[in-house]
Amino acid sequence: MxxxxxxxxxxxxxxxxxxxxxxxxxxxxxxxxxxxxxxxxxxxxxxxxxxxxxxxxxxxxxxxxxxxxxxxDAATAKSAVSHSRMKFEKASELRARRVKFQRMEENFEKAVVESRVFMSGVMSGEVARCEEAKKTALQMSRVFLEETEMCVSFINASATDDGQEFHSLNVMTLSLMLGADLGYDAESMADLAFGGLMHDIGLLKLPKGLQIKPNRSPAETKMFQEHPRLGVSVLSRMPDISRDVMKIVYQHHEECTGRGYPKGATKAGIIPPARIVAIADTYDRLINTRDPSKAVSPHKALALMFGKYKDRFDPDMLTRFIKILGVYPPGTVCRFTSGDIGVIMSVDPKDLLHPEVILFDPAIPKHEAIIYRLGIDLDIVVESTLRPDELDAEAFNYLNSRTKIQYYPSPCGH
Structure with missing residues (x-):
């Protein structure tokens, strides 16, 4: 008070x-x-x-x-003027980070529109649309290969539809992040990108009601679990689809324990790129559930994957995935030791102790909100995590704490 x-x-x-x-x-x-x-x-x-x-x-x-x-006295007045000058110089630098995020949001919204078009085209058997999808995936893979240091950032795109393209773009981005960390070459990254983008194309062959139904009957579950096969069937009508892309689509629900589907393959029978996509797919499904009340925070999702679900995944890949995203991944709403509330915007895999954050500050207009680096611009650390629905309306709207968390790559810049 x-x-x-x-x-x-x-x-x-x-x-x-x-x-x-x-x-x-x-x-x-x-x-x-x-x-x-x-x-x-x-x-x-x-x-x-x-x-x-x-x-x-x-x-x-x-x-x-x-x-x-x-x-x-005069000395105090002079000091205040000096600090004001330094403040505005620093604020200019920090606001430049805001511009970077705004550009990412624009690029993401464009990618969503494009994805919606070419996914529909691939479903209809349009070869030209499939080639557009390949081109988009190739361009994204090159982003991770050409930049020496890449961050994955939380963005607030204005698009409101939560269709398949949002999930597919997230899975592609997160998969490429892990593939780059594993040292994948250009060809492997291109296949990983396209496979991540198309991994759930088979879902579009199922009735919409079945896709979103929370409690499926055994018969409905069996039908739902056919979507990897259906995805392969859709892509088989397209020319020049690599074996690895087909395998990614077919195996992204397999588990290293052998309890996945459609074949119940164990780790030895699952190709590495499919193991990567399985991790990215699970993470995104945990943080972006169709029922927002059942979604968990990015921080909690990683804890579940490393705890309850650990045996499902390739252990080395899972460890790397968690290390890259950090303890508090982008999109995590936090309370800091200062008592402030904010959201993690971006993490640098090589400097996890200094994530970029936005803090709720009613004194600064929302559209001018400053993006700080913890430990450098501010001497505070995370105290606890919060669900977006735990925020009051003013803080929720200020931080753009949407029910959907979207990721997009950006060069790490300090």
């Missing part, structure tokens, strides 16, 4: 909120923070407000018993 207090009773260790002060009117990068020293107290006084808000629960120090006689 925030309380109003005289600025002259502030002391280092108190957690203050300047949310009632326009962001451009104070010298601090964030509007809510713990006061570190007496100089920051002076700079708050220099803003010209008689009172500010503070949070007793987050504060490490009690307010002064009485107003202090701290004077705001």
């Amino acid at each position: 925030l309380k109003e207090i005289s600025v002259r009773r502030l002391t280092p260790g108190m957690y203050v909120s300047l949310r009632n002060v326009p962001w451009f009117r104070h010298p601090f990068l964030r509007s809510s923070f713990e006061i570190k020293n007496r100089e920051e107290v002076r700079e708050i006084i220099a803003i010209g407000r008689e009172t500010v808000l503070y949070d007793p629960e987050k504060s490490k120090a009690e307010p002064l018993k009485a107003d202090s006689r701290i004077k705001v």
Whole structure:
């Protein structure tokens, strides 16, 4: 609970909120923070407000018993101006990250539209559409091969349809991320991309009601489990589909334990690219269920895959997959040690301790929200994870915590 207090009773260790002060009117990068020293107290006084808000629960120090006689001299004013200049220079750098994400969102929306068109075309037997799908997959595979360091990022595309193309694009992206980490060459990456994109094409041969039905009868389950065979049947009408692509489509529901389908193959009988797609497919199905209330957070999904479902997957591939995404994968909504709430936007596999995040800050307009790097721009860490439905409406809308989590590749840039 925030309380109003005289600025002259502030002391280092108190957690203050300047949310009632326009962001451009104070010298601090964030509007809510713990006061570190007496100089920051002076700079708050220099803003010209008689009172500010503070949070007793987050504060490490009690307010002064009485107003202090701290004077705001020329040196303090000069320091505040200097900090303001540094703040706006830093803010410009941080907002450049926002532009990067906006470009990714535009590219993703374009890919969704294209995927919807060529998947429909492949189902209709249109060779030209199949070639377009191959081209899209090839371009995506080259992104991972040509960039020396790639991050997978959480994006908030404006598209609202949650059709098959969303899942297919996620599976392709996540599969390529793992394939690149395993050192796949250009040909293998191209097959992995196309196989990931087309892995569930057979589902489109099934009645829509059966695809989304939560509790299927034994007969319906048997029919549903035919979709890998149906996918191979669809692609067999297309020219120049590689053996590995066919195997990916056919084997992406097989498990290393032999309890998968359609053949019940064990690890030795499942080609490595299909094992990769099986991991990506399971992860995406856990975080993006058709019933949002049953979806788990990305953090929880990895915990389930490494715990309850561990035996299903190639152990080395699963370990690498988890290492690449980090403990808190993109899209994870978190509460931080500062008490702030935010969402993980991007992780660098080579620097997992410093993910990019957006924090809920009503003092900064949503469209100008700053993307920070933990441990570099902000000295805070994750305290716990949250489900999007645990947020209040204001925080939910600010963070764009959608019920669907989409991923897209981007060059890692610091």
